[in-house]
Every structure is written in C-alpha cells, then in structure tokens.
Amino acid sequence: MPRFNRDAPADSADALGTPSRRAALRLLDAVLRRGEPLEQALVAATRHVYGPDRGLAHAIAAEVLRRLPDLDALIDSVTERPLPDDAKARMALRIALVQALVLGTPHHAAIATVLPLVDGGPRKLVHGVFGAITRSGVLLPEIPALPPLVEARWDAAWGAEMAEGAQAAIAAPPPLDLTLADPAETDHWAAELGGISLMPGHVRVADAGSVTDLPGFAEGRWWVQDIAASIPARLLADRAPAGGGAAIDLCAAPGGKTLQLAAAGFHVAAVDVSNARIKRLRENLFRTRLKAEVIAADVLTWAPDQPADALLIDAPCSATGIFRRHPDVLHRVHPPIIEEMALLQARLFARAADWVKPGGTLVFATCSLETQEGEVQLARFLRDRPDYAIDAPDAALLPPGVPVHADGYVRTLPGMLVDRGGCDGFFIVRLRRDG
Numbered sequence: 001m002p003r004f005n006r007d008a009p010a011d012s013a014d015a016l017g018t019p020s021r022r023a024a025l026r027l028l029d030a031v032l033r034r035g036e037p038l039e040q041a042l043v044a045a046t047r048h049v050y051g052p053d054r055g056l057a058h059a060i061a062a063e064v065l066r067r068l069p070d071l072d073a074l075i076d077s078v079t080e081r082p083l084p085d086d087a088k089a090r091m092a093l094r095i096a097l098v099q100a101l102v103l104g105t106p107h108h109a110a111i112a113t114v115l116p117l118v119d120g121g122p123r124k125l126v127h128g129v130f131g132a133i134t135r136s137g138v139l140l141p142e143i144p145a146l147p148p149l150v151e152a153r154w155d156a157a158w159g160a161e162m163a164e165g166a167q168a169a170i171a172a173p174p175p176l177d178l179t180l181a182d183p184a185e186t187d188h189w190a191a192e193l194g195g196i197s198l199m200p201g202h203v204r205v206a207d208a209g210s211v212t213d214l215p216g217f218a219e220g221r222w223w224v225q226d227i228a229a230s231i232p233a234r235l236l237a238d239r240a241p242a243g244g245g246a247a248i249d250l251c252a253a254p255g256g257k258t259l260q261l262a263a264a265g266f267h268v269a270a271v272d273v274s275n276a277r278i279k280r281l282r283e284n285l286f287r288t289r290l291k292a293e294v295i296a297a298d299v300l301t302w303a304p305d306q307p308a309d310a311l312l313i314d315a316p317c318s319a320t321g322i323f324r325r326h327p328d329v330l331h332r333v334h335p336p337i338i339e340e341m342a343l344l345q346a347r348l349f350a351r352a353a354d355w356v357k358p359g360g361t362l363v364f365a366t367c368s369l370e371t372q373e374g375e376v377q378l379a380r381f382l383r384d385r386p387d388y389a390i391d392a393p394d395a396a397l398l399p400p401g402v403p404v405h406a407d408g409y410v411r412t413l414p415g416m417l418v419d420r421g422g423c424d425g426f427f428i429v430r431l432r433r434d435g
C-alpha cells in the first residue's frame with residue numbers, strides 16, 4: 001500500500017497540501033456523481049495540481065473508491081443521522097479517513113488538509129466525526145466490502161465464493177504483469193526484473209515503481225498487460241498459419257494484443273475508433289519496433305478489403321473485470337450501462353464474423369465479469385451463426401490455475417491464481433469458421 005506521510009506545515013491551506021485533496025474531491029465527484037471513469041476525469045480534475053501531488057490526488061481517490069462501503073459504515077457509526085451520499089461533509093470525511101486509516105498520513109495532517117474543503121460549511125461536524133472515529137482506534141476491516149449492488153449481482157451470477165475472491169482482490173495491490181516480445185527471453189527478464197513467470201512470455205513483478213524506468217522498457221522488450229488479457233492473442237497465435245497469415249485486430253488500442261499478434265508473426269491490421277488511444281498504439285509499436293497497419297475507423301461502418309485468417313474482437317465493455325486497477329467501475333457501472341455495452345458487442349460480433357476466411361479463427365473477448373458481456377453473447381452468436389463452432393483451447397495454452405470451461409470457452413474470475421497475485425476478470429472464446 002502506498003504511504004504518503006505528508007506532515008503539514010501550518011501556514012496556508014496550499015502549504016498544507018489542500019490542492020491535492022481538492023483534486024481528489026473533484027475526482028470523486030466526477031466518478032460518483034457524474035459516472036465518469038476515474039482515468040478520464042484525471043486531466044480536468046488535476047489541472048492545477050503539480051508533481052507528486054497529482055499522484056497523491058489519484059491515490060487518495062482510488063483508495064476511497066476501493067474502500068467506500070467500509071468508510072461510509074464508519075462515518076455512519078458515529079453520526080446521529082446518515083449524511084446524504086453526495087454531501088461535501090461525507091466526501092471530506094472519506095478523504096480524511098482513507099488517508100489516516102489506509103495511506104498512513106498522520107491524523108493531524110489528514111484532517112488539516114481536508115477541513116478547507118468544507119470552509120463556510122460543516123467544518124465542526126467533519127472535525128468531530130473524524131476525531132470520534134480516529135480516537136476510538138477502530139480500523140477498516142482487513143477484507144474490504146463490495147458495494148451491495150455489485151455483491152448481489154456477482155453473487156447471483158457466480159456464487160458467494162467469487163464475491164469473496166473479489167473482496168480479497170481489492171485488499172491487495174495488484175501485481176504488474178508484463179508480456180514479452182520474445183517468449184524465449186522469459187527466464188532472462190524474470191531474473192532481470194526480480195519477478196516470477198507463470199508461463200512463457202509472461203513476467204509478474206511486485207511493487208514495480210515507475211514502469212518506464214524498468215530494464216527492458218526503453219528497448220521495447222515487453223509491455224504491461226495482465227496475464228488474463230494476454231490469453232486472447234495467445235489463442236490466435238496458436239492457430240497462426242505457417243509463415244504468419246493476416247490478422248484483423250478490432251478495437252485494438254492501446255495495442256497490447258496488436259503487439260502480441262505482430263510478435264507472433266501475423267500481418268496485423270489494427271482498427272480503433274479513438275484517435276487518442278490510437279496515438280498510444282502507435283507509440284507502443286514504435287517502442288517495441290513491431291509492425292502493424294493502423295486504421296482509425298468505427299468498426300460499425302468500416303469493413304476490410306478481404307477476410308483474414310485470424311480476427312480478434314476485444315470488444316468495448318463495462319470493464320468490471322479490471323476493478324482491481326480501476327475501482328471506479330464498482331460504483332459507476334450499473335445494469336443500463338452493461339446492457340448498452342452488450343448491445344454494442346452483439347453488433348460488432350455479428351458484423352465482424354463475415355471478415356474471417358473459411359477455416360479461419362475468431363476470438364471474442366471482454367474484460368467484464370457480467371455474463372451479458374460474455375456467455376450470453378456467445379450463446380446468441382452460436383444460434384445466429386451455424387458456420388461457426390467453438391474451438392476449445394488446450395489447457396497448456398492457459399496460465400496454470402485457469403481452466404477451460406466445460407463448454408470450451410475461458411472465463412477468468414477474481415479467485416483464480418489468487419495465491420500468486422490474482423488476475424483480471426475476462427471472458428474469452430475461440431471460434432472456428434467452417435471451411
């Protein structure tokens with residue numbers, strides 16, 4: 001857990017470190033009231049915050065989002081009447097408490113930096129509630145609670161064990177997973193980076209610090225990618241025609257899977273609608289010296305000149321599978337958003353299925369823990385497209401501890417690989433077109 005021991009000098013609110021707390025408040029407001037992704041809100045919310053304070057604002061907001069139900073339970077335990085959910089006093093208390101109880105900020109600094117956020121308002125209340133909680137010596141539970149609606153949804157879909165796995169996953173900072181450009185270098189990079197490898201082409205590093213300073217980054221020998229996110233391209237590479245073959249990577253940016261496909265020898269056409277994300281895809285290709293044709297286009301209107309041997313749909317989704325790194329999804333993703341994404345996925349899946357050569361391979365993937373964005377998509381697709389059948393992977397293609405589902409697809413859940421640092425939640429299916 002990061003520790004920010006910012007002892008506060010006493011002269012002005014700015015010197016006290018209040019701007020970073022104000023930025024944290026703006027970030028929380030963006031996520032909890034306006035439903036914006038945390039990463040998307042960062043630029044605007046931290047516009048007037050510089051250097052390490054920007055990182056601190058992000059760390060405070062992310063940690064509040066991880067521990068929100070537990071923080072609120074503490075606050076409610078000492079107030080006579082519950083504060084409204086979006087009251088500034090509640091927000092200020094969440095920020096002060098997460099610093100004092102999780103981030104290791106001295107208590108006097110945690111409260112002094114936050115009181116200016118409620119100037120002209122409930123300062124006394126915030127001070128009193130913070131004091132009552134911290135004086136009592138109470139701690140946050142070791143295993144964080146999930147927001148009740150998320151817990152109910154995941155419990156209903158996967159059972160209580162999965163929800164418990166998700167809670168445990170929130171408690172520990174996720175490791176940093178790297179995918180290697182050349183799997184033959186696995187032992188070398190595991191040793192060089194002081195990491196472990198769960199399978200060829202993968203290295204897992206704990207507490208990595210600055211990624212860009214790690215050996216091998218500048219030379220482009222690896223890129224950051226959760227081990228579960230590396231599975232879709234592995235499944236396609238396993239079916240690559242001798243000497244390469246043509247691959248279309250739909251929804252490709254920022255390019256983790258494009259890089260894998262290019263490194264596996266495919267001639268890749270990488271398509272994405274977002275110019276900002278395509279810029280990052282180009283930077284990643286440049287750094288790794290890998291080649292792909294990059295196409296900025298909306299897959300709902302674009303079409304390739306000819307069908308490909310391999311096609312990947314890494315579909316836009318609710319992203320609830322990456323809640324460990326993006327805890328905002330726990331609070332802003334609700335059933336209407338899941339339904340909207342599922343509709344988009346169904347359109348992309350149906351449209352792109354015509355772009356695979358007979359005998360070719362299609363992989364559909366989402367980083368979601370919602371069945372509507374995985375199992376339900378597959379069932380509909382198989383009903384509508386009798387020219388496709390599931391091509392179940394060999395267990396040896398998957399990280400040890402990730403099973404092939406009895407129906408032939410892959411579903412990663414938070415409880416998996418838990419003794420080695422866990423993995424993101426993904427749905428992945430490989431399909432073969434009749435040929």
Ligand SMILES: C[S@@+](CC[C@H](N)C(=O)[O-])C[C@H]1O[C@@H](n2cnc3c(N)ncnc32)[C@H](O)[C@@H]1O
Nearest residue numbers: 251252253254255256257272273274298299314
């Ligand atoms: C899950 S992310 C892709 C991650 C990427 N495959 C990787 O491995 O780095 C989904 C991507 O879909 C893109 N996207 C969303 N709707 C799209 C559309 N209609 N056409 C093309 N790309 C789209 C988004 O811009 C986003 O980059």
